[in-house]
Amino acid sequence: MILVTGATGLVGSHLLLQLITENESVIALYRDKDKIQAVKSVFEYKNHLDLFEKVQWIQGDILDIPSLEIAFQNVKEVYHCAALISFDPKDEEKLRKTNIEGTSNIVNCCIDFKINKLCYVSSIAALGDTKENEYIITEATEWNPEKLHSDYAISKYGAEMEVWRGHQEGLNCIIVNPGIIFGYGFPLQGSSTFFNATKKGNTFYTKGKIGIITVEDVVTIMVLLMKNNIMNEQFILVAENPTYENVLYWIADAMNLKKPFINTNKTLTKLTWKMDWFITKLTNRKRKFTKNLAIASHNKNSYSNDKIKEKLHYKFIEMKDYLASLSKTYY
Numbered sequence: 001m002i003l004v005t006g007a008t009g010l011v012g013s014h015l016l017l018q019l020i021t022e023n024e025s026v027i028a029l030y031r032d033k034d035k036i037q038a039v040k041s042v043f044e045y046k047n048h049l050d051l052f053e054k055v056q057w058i059q060g061d062i063l064d065i066p067s068l069e070i071a072f073q074n075v076k077e078v079y080h081c082a083a084l085i086s087f088d089p090k091d092e093e094k095l096r097k098t099n100i101e102g103t104s105n106i107v108n109c110c111i112d113f114k115i116n117k118l119c120y121v122s123s124i125a126a127l128g129d130t131k132e133n134e135y136i137i138t139e140a141t142e143w144n145p146e147k148l149h150s151d152y153a154i155s156k157y158g159a160e161m162e163v164w165r166g167h168q169e170g171l172n173c174i175i176v177n178p179g180i181i182f183g184y185g186f187p188l189q190g191s192s193t194f195f196n197a198t199k200k201g202n203t204f205y206t207k208g209k210i211g212i213i214t215v216e217d218v219v220t221i222m223v224l225l226m227k228n229n230i231m232n233e234q235f236i237l238v239a240e241n242p243t244y245e246n247v248l249y250w251i252a253d254a255m256n257l258k259k260p261f262i263n264t265n266k267t268l269t270k271l272t273w274k275m276d277w278f279i280t281k282l283t284n285r286k287r288k289f290t291k292n293l294a295i296a297s298h299n300k301n302s303y304s305n306d307k308i309k310e311k312l313h314y315k316f317i318e319m320k321d322y323l324a325s326l327s328k329t330y331y
């Protein structure tokens with residue numbers, strides 16, 4: 001039996017479908033029954049509504065150990081996809097709790113219940129920092145605590161430390177670090193911002209680089225890594241490293257909408273995050289554009305996918321065509 005946490009999210013829902021298609025028995029952890037509908041719509045979109053009934057749902061929270069102890073009964077493998085994704089500085093405490101303490105709880109249950117293998121979904125945000133004149137980040141690039149990191153990045157890095165601690169205590173594990181994930185089914189969060197902004201007539205772009213991948217590649221690779229005899233290793237999952245300009249142009253072209261035409265320099269993005277901070281103070285709304293996001297929008301680094309390509313001889317889905325077809329679901 002396989003347990004999937006975060007089953008009602010983008011990665012979890014596509015992973016459920018992948019595992020069920022491969023005839024696996026899967027227990028899916030959920031918190032709120034209403035969120036299961038989005039998972040059903042993913043199965044429907046992929047023409048596999050018939051398989052939806054095969055998912056065994058169990059209510060639980062990664063911060064509630066007794067609920068996990070029930071979910072872990074008869075489980076042999078765990079895919080830990082549950083996390084909080086937020087770049088709002090107000091969520092610092094919540095991020096640490098959900099992502100670090102939540103992962104620690106999962107790791108402890110994996111050890112207590114003698115799980116064969118854990119796959120943890122981290123992020124490129126938790127990877128290391130390049131030195132001067134270095135522009136390629138690999139799995140070996142070291143984290144520099146003195147560099148500025150978002151609270152999200154710190155929480156994902158802390159979660160990885162919990163997984164490696166589990167490994168020291170005898171747990172077999174795999175960590176994947178995906179870039180920004182694009183996929184069907186969750187039109188109000190994450191990467192959907194690119195499509196929604198284009199629809200609203202976004203005029204701004206930057207020339208910073210962005211590591212991206214499809215959700216199909218992420219879940220296929222996760223399952224391959226779990227099924228192969230690969231243990232206690234970490235893999236960057238990035239298909240391509242285009243610029244924000246490239247991605248926004250591809251999407252605008254596919255949607256037959258106006259391309260953004262204002263190349264936003266560092267001064268303008270600085271002004272934007274300061275304005276956002278000010279508006280948040282006045283209105284108490286959530287931060288939309290933070291200092292960290294402003295810095296990231298001018299990122300010059302690329303994420304290397306050499307390690308995973310070499311290990312699995314994997315060929316990634318091409319992003320331009322994929323985004324064009326995904327954009328059709330945003331009308």
Ligand SMILES: NC(=O)c1ccc[n+]([C@@H]2O[C@H](COP(=O)([O-])OP(=O)(O)OC[C@H]3O[C@@H](n4cnc5c(N)ncnc54)[C@H](OP(=O)(O)O)[C@@H]3O)[C@@H](O)[C@H]2O)c1
Nearest residue numbers: 006007008009010011031035061062082083123178180181
């Ligand atoms: N999306 C990306 O671009 C991206 C990129 C790199 C890495 N990642 C990583 O990939 C993983 C999956 O991301 P995603 O895009 O699928 O995120 P998502 O769509 O926001 O889904 C997050 C999932 O985590 C669950 N969750 C949150 N707190 C929980 C808790 N306390 N107990 C149990 N479940 C909880 C959510 O449940 P509810 O539905 O109840 O809220 C949801 O099912 C995360 O670890 C994320 O950090 C994502």
